[in-house]
Amino acid sequence: MMTFHRRIATQINIMGMELHAEQSDYAEMENVEISDTMLFYHVRGALKSAVEGDPDKYKQLVTVMGPDERLVPEKVALMVTCLKALSGSVSCLDIVHHQSLISSILKMSMWNYGTDVMDALMELVISLATFSGQYVDLCLEMLVSNFMPPDSFISLLNQSRGILRKGQVIDHVHKTLIFIAELVPLSPLRLERIITERMPHIFTKEPLILIYVENMLKLESGEIGDRVGRTMLLAVMDRLIDLDVDIAWDDILQEDFTKGIFDMELEDLEGPVDVGQQDGDELRISWMERYFSGNLNAQKLDSLMVLTFEHLNFCKESGRLRQVFDTLLQSFQLTVLTAYKSKFAQFVLFYACSLDPENCGRRFADTLFHKFKTSRYPEWRMSAVAYLASYLARAKFLPISFVAEYLESLLEWCSIYCSNQSGGINPKAHKEFYAACQAMMYVLCFRMRSVLAVPHIRSRISKHIEDILRHPLSPLMVCLPSIVEEFLRLAKVTRLDVPDNFVSSNLLESELSMAFGGRERLDMFFPFDPCLLMRSDRFIRPNFVYWSMVRSSYDNDEDDNEGTSDEDEIEICTAGKGMNIANDGAARSYDQDLDEFDNEMSKMSITPKVAQWFGGELRTDMQMPSRIRPCPDSL
Amino acid sequence: MEALKECCANMVVYLHPSKANKVEASVYRQLSSLLFKFNESLDGVVLTYEPKFSSNLAKILPGIHPYFGVRFEAKLLLFHPKPDMLLEGEVVKVGQQSIHIIVLGFSSAVIADEDIREDFKYKIKHGKEVFVSRSHKKHRIKVGTTLRFSVKNFDEEILHICGSLVPSNTGSIQWLETKAEESQAYSITEKRIGNKRAAELLEPANIVSYRKKLKSENHIKKSRRSKSRDS
Numbered sequence: 001m002m003t004f005h006r007r008i009a010t011q012i013n014i015m016g017m018e019l020h021a022e023q024s025d026y027a028e029m030e031n032v033e034i035s036d037t038m039l040f041y042h043v044r045g046a047l048k049s050a051v052e053g054d055p056d057k058y059k060q061l062v063t064v065m066g067p068d069e070r071l072v073p074e075k076v077a078l079m080v081t082c083l084k085a086l087s088g089s090v091s092c093l094d095i096v097h098h099q100s101l102i103s104s105i106l107k108m109s110m111w112n113y114g115t116d117v118m119d120a121l122m123e124l125v126i127s128l129a130t131f132s133g134q135y136v137d138l139c140l141e142m143l144v145s146n147f148m149p150p151d152s153f154i155s156l157l158n159q160s161r162g163i164l165r166k167g168q169v170i171d172h173v174h175k176t177l178i179f180i181a182e183l184v185p186l187s188p189l190r191l192e193r194i195i196t197e198r199m200p201h202i203f204t205k206e207p208l209i210l211i212y213v214e215n216m217l218k219l220e221s222g223e224i225g226d227r228v229g230r231t232m233l234l235a236v237m238d239r240l241i242d243l244d245v246d247i248a249w250d251d252i253l254q255e256d257f258t259k260g261i262f263d264m265e266l267e268d269l270e271g272p273v274d275v276g277q278q279d280g281d282e283l284r285i286s287w288m289e290r291y292f293s294g295n296l297n298a299q300k301l302d303s304l305m306v307l308t309f310e311h312l313n314f315c316k317e318s319g320r321l322r323q324v325f326d327t328l329l330q331s332f333q334l335t336v337l338t339a340y341k342s343k344f345a346q347f348v349l350f351y352a353c354s355l356d357p358e359n360c361g362r363r364f365a366d367t368l369f370h371k372f373k374t375s376r377y378p379e380w381r382m383s384a385v386a387y388l389a390s391y392l393a394r395a396k397f398l399p400i401s402f403v404a405e406y407l408e409s410l411l412e413w414c415s416i417y418c419s420n421q422s423g424g425i426n427p428k429a430h431k432e433f434y435a436a437c438q439a440m441m442y443v444l445c446f447r448m449r450s451v452l453a454v455p456h457i458r459s460r461i462s463k464h465i466e467d468i469l470r471h472p473l474s475p476l477m478v479c480l481p482s483i484v485e486e487f488l489r490l491a492k493v494t495r496l497d498v499p500d501n502f503v504s505s506n507l508l509e510s511e512l513s514m515a516f517g518g519r520e521r522l523d524m525f526f527p528f529d530p531c532l533l534m535r536s537d538r539f540i541r542p543n544f545v546y547w548s549m550v551r552s553s554y555d556n557d558e559d560d561n562e563g564t565s566d567e568d569e570i571e572i573c574t575a576g577k578g579m580n581i582a583n584d585g586a587a588r589s590y591d592q593d594l595d596e597f598d599n600e601m602s603k604m605s606i607t608p609k610v611a612q613w614f615g616g617e618l619r620t621d622m623q624m625p626s627r628i629r630p631c632p633d634s635l
Numbered sequence: 636m637e638a639l640k641e642c643c644a645n646m647v648v649y650l651h652p653s654k655a656n657k658v659e660a661s662v663y664r665q666l667s668s669l670l671f672k673f674n675e676s677l678d679g680v681v682l683t684y685e686p687k688f689s690s691n692l693a694k695i696l697p698g699i700h701p702y703f704g705v706r707f708e709a710k711l712l713l714f715h716p717k718p719d720m721l722l723e724g725e726v727v728k729v730g731q732q733s734i735h736i737i738v739l740g741f742s743s744a745v746i747a748d749e750d751i752r753e754d755f756k757y758k759i760k761h762g763k764e765v766f767v768s769r770s771h772k773k774h775r776i777k778v779g780t781t782l783r784f785s786v787k788n789f790d791e792e793i794l795h796i797c798g799s800l801v802p803s804n805t806g807s808i809q810w811l812e813t814k815a816e817e818s819q820a821y822s823i824t825e826k827r828i829g830n831k832r833a834a835e836l837l838e839p840a841n842i843v844s845y846r847k848k849l850k851s852e853n854h855i856k857k858s859r860r861s862k863s864r865d866s
Contacts, residue, residue, distance in 0.1 A: 133790030183743055
């Protein structure tokens with residue numbers, strides 16, 4: 001303390017402060033101790049004199065608080081003391097006369113200083129915000145602007161020094177916000193408005209946007225989470241969707257209408273460390289890089305989603321997942337469902353459901369089904385049933401009884417629908433019906449065997465399936481041919497009663513399917529197809545049903561040969577630029593169950609006739625398999 | 636509390652046609668957007684509302700979206716502190732320079748050190764910050780005290796009150812009420828004594844004009860009462 005005061009004394013002398021008469025008795029500067037109280041009165045005096053028209057001392061004070069490239073310890077110590085003195089003098093502050101001082105304080109970035117300055121600054125901000133209403137917004141804005149570091153700090157974020165500083169700043173900012181909220185109960189309302197207004201747009205640098213969202217999620221789980229949490233989550237989901245829609249389809253894939261839906265699934269993500277597999281791994285990574293390295297938004301989205309997943313883990317551990325899920329579900333219905341073919345943002349819901357299948361998993365399916373049955377807009381209804389189908393097919397964590405229950409409800413709906421119809425094929429008029437039929441067939445493609453294993457289900461659904469498929473509305477003719485074919489093939493294997501007079505066309509899609517899909521091509525919308533974002537996918541994959549896992553289990557059972565091609569060969573496609581992803585089909589999951597599948601079994605499935613369709617040429621280099629299929633017209 | 640008042644307002648809420656099957660809920664939702672905000676036309680911060688629908692008919696506005704106007708009478712509770720009003724709130728922070736209070740759970744109030752009367756002295760007792768009255772040691776203001784203070788000004792934007800503890804009828808409510816009870820009890824005792832004396836004096840020899848006697852007794856009582864109030 002002695003040294004501290006001596007330094008202050010030296011600085012004060014330089015500042016030209018007048019010492020009191022009592023102090024002038026001290027001959028040596030080293031012996032002078034300027035107490036904090038004295039400095040406090042000096043600061044008060046400076047503020048008052050500025051109001052009275054004598055700005056000299058005040059200007060010195062402004063200089064102390066101003067930005068300085070060189071942060072020598074003396075300067076820092078002076079700054080801390082002045083900040084503390086100002087905390088005690090807020091009643092003397094005038095927003096007009098002391099505007100330059102207030103604005104230089106509120107422009108300070110905690111990222112540039114150590115914890116002593118942060119503590120003093122925090123104290124001052126709290127005093128300001130709680131003293132007068134006119135400072136509340138300014139103080140909150142100052143704190144929110146401290147969510148992100150200055151540009152000069154970004155490069156330090158990866159270093160241990162930067163990480164330490166980040167922790168300190170976030171800690172201080174949040175403590176200050178909570179303190180202010182305790183003393184000014186209405187401040188959280190204003191805070192949430194400020195945060196959403198200042199949220200960085202999607203073109204901001206990735207580290208900055210990540211830190212900002214990290215702060216938002218921390219607020220959500222913090223002490224004022226019950227007041228601001230909902231707004232924070234909604235804003236984060238909105239930002240995810242903004243990034244999602246900004247990723248163009250062109251960036252991801254090529255148009256190829258000849259491949260079957262099931263053939264194009266990008267399977268492997270991390271192969272075993274095995275010579276044969278390493279190539280596949282590198283190829284996949286290079287493929288990802290090729291398509292996403294240029295796409296900064298995809299990387300940002302990936303990082304943000306990982307942040308959100310980690311937050312959901314935290315919510316689950318603290319027992320708050322169900323409340324958070326309420327907000328996510330609401331956001332989903334407002335923005336994700338209504339966005340045109342959201343690509344990845346919906347995986348946030350998927351992951352949340354995987355953390356709590358009993359409650360959240362079920363609620364998600366309930367909401368989707370309800371939306372399908374009751375929404376005003378046909379596009380939303382079709383979108384909802386596409387989400388439901390993809391969800392039931394892919395969510396490994398859902399108990400099969402649950403899937404069977406929903407399937408049955410869907411079949412009942414379709415059955416009732418067609419019992420009320422008398423006409424023939426009309427894709428546009430009955431688009432919801434065709435969407436529901438396609439959904440039913442899609443789910444059964446993935447889950448046929450396991451659903452039929454549920455006791456008594458076969459008898460309950462067979463009748464419905466028969467009624468629906470044999471009805472003059474002819475869903476088999478209208479729905480996506482590749483799905484219809486796969487469904488019929490699997491139905492035959494499992495001896496489900498389906499019409500066998502269907503003529504396969506070997507096409508992915510047909511004019512009729514395009515007609516019911518409409519301009520948005522909702523006939524080709526499979527929202528929970530494998531996530532193409534590398535880091536996010538690691539969270540998803542343990543809970544995900546890959547096509548190869550399903551397909552291979554049927555291959556064993558098939559008695560008759562469907563075609564001349566060897567089923568283990570990889571699918572070939574027309575010429576085009578693409579990466580060879582041979583042997584990439586190993587379905588990797590961190591689940592122990594999948595270890596039993598060997599490489600042979602887990603290669604991507606093929607539809608042999610399709611191979612023949614390409615003039616019989618069998619080529620080993622593969623087209624980049626894209627499982628997200630846009631509508632060519634819509635792009 | 637002086638700053639609270641009830642009012643009846645005739646209001647009309649224009650609803651989108653999609654809300655036609657849930658009119659009441661929509662009106663409540665619209666009214667809830669008024670809460671905790673200062674409303675100039677109502678001249679106060681709306682704290683509660685109670686709509687009363689007199690008719691189930693509403694006029695439809697012409698236009699692209701045919702909104703319909705639902706008329707009703709609403710009973711509202713408004714909060715508008717004005718200077719020199721007395722308010723009560725819970726102390727949440729005590730500092731050397733200020734006392735922070737929360738009024739009705741939503742409005743923040745602060746009393747700066749220059750607005751705290753000289754009688755109160757800032758102390759730190761058992762590690763806690765407290766203001767203690769110099770003249771009455773039992774009169775203390777600390778975190779959790781319910782405080783009565785007078786209003787200096789009110790910021791309508793953020794609903795922040797600047798208060799003052801200068802008037803003598805301000806301070807810890809607990810202490811003020813105890814004091815008021817004591818003085819009331821004292822004055823009742825005085826009255827009894829006064830009555831007893833009057834009864835004694837009512838012997839024939841001592842009968843003076845009864846009225847005169849009572850007057851003088853009352854005078855004594857009053858002065859005693861005023862003394863105890865001022866202290």
